[in-house]
Amino acid sequence: MARPQEMRRGSLLSVRRRKKRVIGLEQKSPFQYLVRRKVRKLKKMVPGCQDDGVEAVLRKTAEYIAFLELQVTALKSLSYIYGV
Numbered sequence: 232m233a234r235p236q237e238m239r240r241g242s243l244l245s246v247r248r249r250k251k252r253v254i255g256l257e258q259k260s261p262f263q264y265l266v267r268r269k270v271r272k273l274k275k276m277v278p279g280c281q282d283d284g285v286e287a288v289l290r291k292t293a294e295y296i297a298f299l300e301l302q303v304t305a306l307k308s309l310s311y312i313y314g315v
Contacts, residue, residue, distance in 0.1 A: 273288055274280045277295045280288045 270285055270288055273292055274283070277288065277292050280291050283291065
C-alpha cells in the first residue's frame with residue numbers, strides 16, 4: 232500500500248507538469264496562438280487544406296472565396312432569368 236506522502240508527491244508532480252504545459256503554450260505569444268487557432272479552423276472549412284502549411288491555406292482560402300463569389304453571381308443571374 233502506498234504511503235500518504237508518496238501519493239501527495241505524485242499528485243503534486245502531475246499538477247506541476249500540467250501547469251508547465253499550459254505555461255509553455257502561453258509563452259509563445261498570444262498573437263501566434265490565436266493565429267494558429269484560426270488557421271486550424273480555416274483548414275477545417277476550406278476543402279483540400281488538411282495537410283497544407285499556412286501560406287498554402289491562405290492562398291487556397293482566397294481562391295475558395297473567389298469561387299464562392301462567382302457561384303453567388305451565377306445563381307443570382309439564373310434566378311433573374313427564371314424569375315425566381
